Amino acid sequence: MIRAIFLFILPMALITSLSAAESSRKEDEQAIRQILEVDMINAWNRHDAKTLANFWSEDGDLLTPWEKLAINRDEIEKLFTNDFDGRMKNSQIKQKITRIRFIRPDMAYVDADGTLSGIQENQTAFRPINDRIAYIFENEKGEWKILIARPF
Numbered sequence: 001m002i003r004a005i006f007l008f009i010l011p012m013a014l015i016t017s018l019s020a021a022e023s024s025r026k027e028d029e030q031a032i033r034q035i036l037e038v039d040m041i042n043a044w045n046r047h048d049a050k051t052l053a054n055f056w057s058e059d060g061d062l063l064t065p066w067e068k069l070a071i072n073r074d075e076i077e078k079l080f081t082n083d084f085d086g087r088m089k090n091s092q093i094k095q096k097i098t099r100i101r102f103i104r105p106d107m108a109y110v111d112a113d114g115t116l117s118g119i120q121e122n123q124t125a126f127r128p129i130n131d132r133i134a135y136i137f138e139n140e141k142g143e144w145k146i147l148i149a150r151p152f
Contacts, residue, residue, distance in 0.1 A: 028108070029100050031144050032137055036095055036112055044093045047084040053077035057138060057145035065116075065131060065151045091118040095133070106139040107147075114151070 035055055043051040053076045056062065061071045062079065070079040084091075095114040102108045112135065117128035131151040138147045 024105075025102065028102070028139070028144065032100060032108060032110060033097055035144060035146075036097055036110065036135070041093055041095055044091070047089065047091075049077050049080035049084055052080050055146050056149075057140055057147050060145065060147050060149075062146075062149045063151070065129060087119050087121040090120055091116060093117075098132075108137045108144075110135040110137060 040052065040055055043055075053073050056073050056076050058073050059071075060073060060076065061069065062076050063069050064079070064083075068079060070076040093114060093116050095112050097110060097112045099111040100108055101110075112133045114131050114133050115128050116131070119126040119129070134148075134150045134152065135146055136148040137144050139145075
């Protein structure tokens with residue numbers, strides 16, 4: 001009798017556990033999509049360097065298409081501030097996630113397609129840049145942050 005109860009309860013517990021994990025994974029995926037496909041785009045298009053930098057972890061890094069490397073949130077904010085004061089002052093971005101792969105429950109690899117337009121330097125307007133961007137996200141105390149961002 002006890003064995004029959006155990007054989008019934010164990011699978012039910014596993015199904016409940018798997019359902020909770022799947023639900024959590026969907027919430028994590030939605031949080032990452034919100035950051036990259038909505039919040040980051042809005043902050044960029046407002047040229048809000050501080051808000052943009054806050055999407056990165058404190059020790060995160062960013063490599064730009066022009067091979068400028070910023071290592072840590074303060075450097076990332078300075079990089080965005082300088083770009084928005086210069087050639088990026090009229091820039092706009094679009095970004096769409098093509099894949100999210102969870103490496104661990106607290107870490108995700110994200111591929112995105114992006115378009116950067118409105119770049120201008122020395123009164124010369126550049127064509128829009130279409131890039132793929134690879135992101136590594138980490139969950140810090142319940143909040144998803146970018147650890148690494150690389151266009152390619």
